[in-house]
Amino acid sequence: MFRDAALVAGKDLRIEARSRVATNQVLPFALLVLILFAFALDADRGQLASVAAGMFWVTVLFSGLLAVQRSFAVEAGDDARDALRLSGLDGAGVFLGKAGAVAAQLLALEVVLAAGVIVLYDVDLTGVAFFALVCTLATVGIAASGTVYGAVAAGLRVRETLLPLLVLPVLAPVLLGAARASEAVLGTTSTTMADAWPWVRLLAVFSTIYVAFGIVAFGPLLEES
Amino acid sequence: MTTTGSRVLGWSAAVSLALTAWMALVASPADAVQGDAVRLLYLHVPTAWLAMYLSFGVTTLASVLYLWKRTRSQFWDLVAGASAEIGVVFLGLTLVIGSIWGRPIWGVWWTWDARLTSTAVLFVLYLGYLAIRRVPAEPHVRGRRAAIVALAAFVDVPVVHMAVDWWRTLHQEASVLDERRLGDPQITGVMLFTLLLAVLAFTLLYFWLLVHRYRLARVEEEAEARRLEEALVERRAEGVEAVPEVSTT
Amino acid sequence: MSSPALPPAAMPLAARFRAAVSLLGRFPALAGVDLDVAPGEIVLLRGPNGAGKTTLLRACAGLVGITSGEAEVLGCDLSRDRRAVRRRVGLLGHATFLYDELTVADNLRFAARSAGRAAADGTVAMERLALDGRLRDLAVAKLSAGQRRRVALAAVVARRPELWLLDEPHASLDAAGRDLLDQLVTEAAAAGATVLLASHELDRADHLATRRVTIVGGRAEGGLLATVTPTPERQPARVP
Numbered sequence: 001m002f003r004d005a006a007l008v009a010g011k012d013l014r015i016e017a018r019s020r021v022a023t024n025q026v027l028p029f030a031l032l033v034l035i036l037f038a039f040a041l042d043a044d045r046g047q048l049a050s051v052a053a054g055m056f057w058v059t060v061l062f063s064g065l066l067a068v069q070r071s072f073a074v075e076a077g078d079d080a081r082d083a084l085r086l087s088g089l090d091g092a093g094v095f096l097g098k099a100g101a102v103a104a105q106l107l108a109l110e111v112v113l114a115a116g117v118i119v120l121y122d123v124d125l126t127g128v129a130f131f132a133l134v135c136t137l138a139t140v141g142i143a144a145s146g147t148v149y150g151a152v153a154a155g156l157r158v159r160e161t162l163l164p165l166l167v168l169p170v171l172a173p174v175l176l177g178a179a180r181a182s183e184a185v186l187g188t189t190s191t192t193m194a195d196a197w198p199w200v201r202l203l204a205v206f207s208t209i210y211v212a213f214g215i216v217a218f219g220p221l222l223e224e225s
Numbered sequence: 226m227t228t229t230g231s232r233v234l235g236w237s238a239a240v241s242l243a244l245t246a247w248m249a250l251v252a253s254p255a256d257a258v259q260g261d262a263v264r265l266l267y268l269h270v271p272t273a274w275l276a277m278y279l280s281f282g283v284t285t286l287a288s289v290l291y292l293w294k295r296t297r298s299q300f301w302d303l304v305a306g307a308s309a310e311i312g313v314v315f316l317g318l319t320l321v322i323g324s325i326w327g328r329p330i331w332g333v334w335w336t337w338d339a340r341l342t343s344t345a346v347l348f349v350l351y352l353g354y355l356a357i358r359r360v361p362a363e364p365h366v367r368g369r370r371a372a373i374v375a376l377a378a379f380v381d382v383p384v385v386h387m388a389v390d391w392w393r394t395l396h397q398e399a400s401v402l403d404e405r406r407l408g409d410p411q412i413t414g415v416m417l418f419t420l421l422l423a424v425l426a427f428t429l430l431y432f433w434l435l436v437h438r439y440r441l442a443r444v445e446e447e448a449e450a451r452r453l454e455e456a457l458v459e460r461r462a463e464g465v466e467a468v469p470e471v472s473t474t
Numbered sequence: 475m476s477s478p479a480l481p482p483a484a485m486p487l488a489a490r491f492r493a494a495v496s497l498l499g500r501f502p503a504l505a506g507v508d509l510d511v512a513p514g515e516i517v518l519l520r521g522p523n524g525a526g527k528t529t530l531l532r533a534c535a536g537l538v539g540i541t542s543g544e545a546e547v548l549g550c551d552l553s554r555d556r557r558a559v560r561r562r563v564g565l566l567g568h569a570t571f572l573y574d575e576l577t578v579a580d581n582l583r584f585a586a587r588s589a590g591r592a593a594a595d596g597t598v599a600m601e602r603l604a605l606d607g608r609l610r611d612l613a614v615a616k617l618s619a620g621q622r623r624r625v626a627l628a629a630v631v632a633r634r635p636e637l638w639l640l641d642e643p644h645a646s647l648d649a650a651g652r653d654l655l656d657q658l659v660t661e662a663a664a665a666g667a668t669v670l671l672a673s674h675e676l677d678r679a680d681h682l683a684t685r686r687v688t689i690v691g692g693r694a695e696g697g698l699l700a701t702v703t704p705t706p707e708r709q710p711a712r713v714p
Contacts, residue, residue, distance in 0.1 A: 004588075011573070011584055018613065019575045074573065083571040085537060087588035088561030148377065152370055156360055165356055166374065169349040170381045173388035180392065198391055206384055213380060217373050223556070363497060365539075453500055460505045463525075463691035 001093040001215075008089065008097025013104065015074050022067065022105045030063045030109060034116055048121040052187035054179045056117050061142065061175055063109055065164055067102045068146035072154040084222060091219020095147060099214060103143035110135050117186070127185035130193070137203040138178035144210035145170050151221040177202040231436045238433045241426035248419040265326040267419055271427035272319040277344070279431055280312030281351065285379040288372035299446065302368035305375060306358050307438035311431060313351050320344060339386075339393040346385050350378045364446060486549065488513045488637055488668035489534055491697070493543035496533055503529035505692030506543065510699045511670065516663050518683035519672040526692040527672035528568065531639040534670060535565040548636055561589050563637040564630035570622050571629070574615040578605055578625050581614060582632050589633035599632035603654060620646050627651075631658060638662055640671040644678060656682055 016022055037055045041047050048055075075083050084094055114135075118125055125131060149166040153159035177199040183189045184196035249267040287305035290296045323341065324334050335341065358371045489511040496504035503526050511517055519527045532538045534547050536556035545552040550559040565571075572581050582596035582605075600606045603624050614622060623646045630638060638659070644652050659669050659682055672689075673679040680686070688695040 007584070007587055011576070011580075014580060015573060015575045074575065082537060082569065083573075085557075086535060086560060086565060086571055087585075088557070088590075089588050091557075145377075149374075152357060152374060158360060162353075162356060162360070165349075166353045169346050169353060170377065172346050173381075173384045176388045176392055202384070202388055202391070209380055209384070213377060217377070219557070220369065221373055223369075361499075363499060449500065453497070453502070456500060457495075457502045457505055460502050460692045 001090050001096070004089045004093025005096035005100060008094050009100040009104075010097075012071060012074065012098060012101035016101070016105060021070055022109065026063050026066050026070070026105075027109055027112060029066065030059050030113055031116055033059045033062060034113070034120055038120060049123050049187050050189055052117050052121040052123045053182035053189070055121070056113060056182065056186070057138070057175050057179045059113060060106065060110060060138075060178075061168070061171060064102070064106055064142040064146055065167065067105050068143075068150045068167075069160065069163060071098050071102050071147065072150045072159075075154070091222060092215040094222070095151075095214045095218035098150075099143045099147040099211070102147060103139050106139045106143060107135065110139065114186075121187075123187045125186055127193075130196075131182060131185050134178055134181045134200060134203065137200065137207050138174050141174045141203060141207040141210055142171060144207060144214050145174075148210065148214045148217060148221070151218055154222075173202060174206055177206070231433065234429060234433045234436065238426065238429035241422065241429055245419065245423045245426045248415075248422060253415045253419045260329075262326055262329050263416075265322055267423045269319060269322045269326060270420060271423045272315045272322065273344075274424055275427050275431050276312045276316035276319055277347065279428065280308045280315065281347075281379070283308040283435075284312065284354075284375055288375040291368060291372045292376075299364060299368065302364070302372065303439055303442040303446070304435070305372065307435055307442055309351055309354055309358075309375070310438060311434050313348070313355060316344065316348050316351070320348065337393070339390045342393075343386050343389045346389070347382060350381060354378055364449070486513070487511060487546070488515070488548060489670070490546045491544065491694075494533070494540050494545045495542045496529055496538050497541050498529065498538070502692055503538075504533065504540075507692070507694045507697065509687065509694045509697035511668055512699060513668050514663055514666055516659060516669040516671065516682055516684045518679050518686045519670060519689050520674070520676065520679075520686060521689035525689045527689045528641050530689060530694075531565065531641050531670060531672060532567070534559075534637065534639050535563050536560045537565075562635055563639055564589075564633045564635035565639045565641070566626055566630050566643050567641050570614075570626040572614045572622065572625060575613055577611045577613055578617075578628075579610050581625060582628055585629035586632040589635070591632065591634055595634060596632045599628040602631060602658070603628040604650075620648055620651065623647055624651055627655065627658070636667055638667055638669040638671075640669065640673075642673055643671060644673060652678065
């Protein structure tokens, strides 16, 4: 299973390295969203610092959706499912590989976005290690659940509209948890570290559940048609 | 279930609903605090119970049974779908009635307290489930895909509850607006009886609706199967016509 | 070029179908296929367009479900678990199943390793199909259709499958490519692999094949070994 995962993750990341969709399209999109929020919330009123954590995570969520869509779009040709199934690779391994590649890309994106938020919204990041932990856990959860639902929607003509509908309600707790936990170290809210730790636990629980679910359900989900 | 069986079910549902309506609107007293608005609770609580626990519970259970090899059968797939549809309708009703109730009591149409927020997320989760059921595919393909989504939704529900609960308690705004306090079964006597009667009536209604929605789904599937048999016949006829061309060489 | 007319039970078959039905959506692409394939055979599937040849090949690759009837490929029961057979077969289909953004070398390496072979098998396949020159490090998207077909064929070779499934393999290959294909097929069969090939190019494919089966209306004629006679101008068996 892990051998297959490494093979698939390597392939996906190599494709990204060649095509640079994440760097050329998803990253600018994310930065654009941050800027648009600043317009919507009227940057001068000093609110931006207090909503910085929330905005960061909403942006990551939307970028995650794009990353998952892309992950399934690269599966060769007309039918997104055929190439993966034909390879004969173990379903759980493919899941871990694809989710892993998405997570890696998202984490790289988050580094840049964090810098963007710090600069654009004028906030300080007071606990880098803690923030890294929150980001890692949340990203694993987003990548895992996104990949599961990506498999549900893959190959369907309606997948662009169906995937957000399926994934976003599921990711609501992740958004909640990640935003509230991040507030302890990013932005100007009254959240303390003591408040933040339960949220970190929630993120860990969520990630574990969806990684396990993906390992079990991804193979059967691909077996359609 | 036989037609007689479902007819009995239907009549008992109708009777108990009528009785509930009478009790709720006429026989039971208005609440000291809430006034007549409390009568809405006789509608709101049963629909909430029905939607959140009964129908989505049935959907989850049926999905598990569908996925499990030993009990796999299209019956469970159709039951899961039927139950989810009923659940979504009643959950929508719950949210609307709750909102109407909330207006005179709280002064607002909506508030982000833990219960309401979780319920709203649940609503959208199951809308997604219904959406995936509508994507055209072979019955067993669609059934399996939908069952997996149902399980994922079920797994997500406690996580959503936990998250939203924490969120609201941390913010400590909930005390005055806590619906739970106002809707507490500290109500006694006639009001409690009416409430329980309402729950019973709606449960009967649920099962009656389930039976009929299931039958409808079953008939739809049979119509498809008949079309399939015709398609098989036509397909094989292709062979008979084409043979004369292919037989030489 | 004779095919042994042994009763099916005498040796383990590479593929065995009895009354197999396969649905594409609601359409019965296979409407009751009876087919036996012995190991080492090169079986030509021919028939009109839309008859079900592609679906049959995909079924052997474990890609489509068998809704009723029996279907066994390389000893794996397809109605129970289709996945087990995939690593052991190689399908050259209408789609190339290649990753457009990756190079020829990357694609072949992935193809080999996903079948459990060494990355070196990918390199060997590349050389065999004369792809290791300037095309090697070119992204597949930049190749012509014919070149892509060659890479797809190389991907099958790289997997070293026990069962080769070739869907119109001669199409879009140039003359050199076709000769290469014929060589590869003959070598593979000689080495013990089984080949199922669907083709409209009857002259070429006829020389290659050890047996011919006609697919029409989702069913197979001449599919069962016991009914086959080895003469080239045989009459196909009537549909019972």
